[in-house]
Amino acid sequence: MTGRITEFPGHGDSNADGHGTPVAIASPNTPACPLNAQIEALGRMTLAQLRDTWSRSFGEVPPGQGRDLLRRRLAWQLQARAHGNLSPDSKRRIRRLHQTFEADPRFTPSPTFGLQPGTVIAREWQGVLHRVQVLNGGFAYAGEQFASLSEVARRITGTRWSGPAFFGLKVPGATK
Numbered sequence: 001m002t003g004r005i006t007e008f009p010g011h012g013d014s015n016a017d018g019h020g021t022p023v024a025i026a027s028p029n030t031p032a033c034p035l036n037a038q039i040e041a042l043g044r045m046t047l048a049q050l051r052d053t054w055s056r057s058f059g060e061v062p063p064g065q066g067r068d069l070l071r072r073r074l075a076w077q078l079q080a081r082a083h084g085n086l087s088p089d090s091k092r093r094i095r096r097l098h099q100t101f102e103a104d105p106r107f108t109p110s111p112t113f114g115l116q117p118g119t120v121i122a123r124e125w126q127g128v129l130h131r132v133q134v135l136n137g138g139f140a141y142a143g144e145q146f147a148s149l150s151e152v153a154r155r156i157t158g159t160r161w162s163g164p165a166f167f168g169l170k171v172p173g174a175t176k
Helices: 035-043 047-058 067-083 088-103 149-157
Strands: 006-008 023-025 120-125 128-135 138-141 144-146
Touching: 035 067, 047 067, 120 149, 128 149, 138 149, 144 149
Parallel strands: none
Antiparallel strands: 006 023, 120 128, 128 138, 138 144
């Protein structure tokens, strides 16, 4: 995808039809049109302009794409082009989830990593032992309920952490 020219109508000077002069973009972060400006331009496009941009950049427009979804997909593609795509591990995990949902549309992923309700996990952080109880569909810590271990880890540390990594349920960067 890198190096492909994409035009973004509606970005630049207005012309007689009010849609603006298309801007040709050769790379995601050219000084003339940085990534943020490209994404903002998507928000001003009509559905027809978004479809045209998609078809010129990626081929056939996926069916059933409304304006908001197509805008989001284009923005994601621009960001992936600028910053890199999903890791192979993430792609595998998404494929596995897709297969599971195809087999059972009622499937709901568990945020508890298969831990049984009532299980207590603990982690010492800055000299304090923190205990978290596994609930049905969440976690309890310090008298509050949390939807994810990452929320608990953020509460404890004050910064963003992978909850499973923080509590030693998975090694950061490791694949299954």
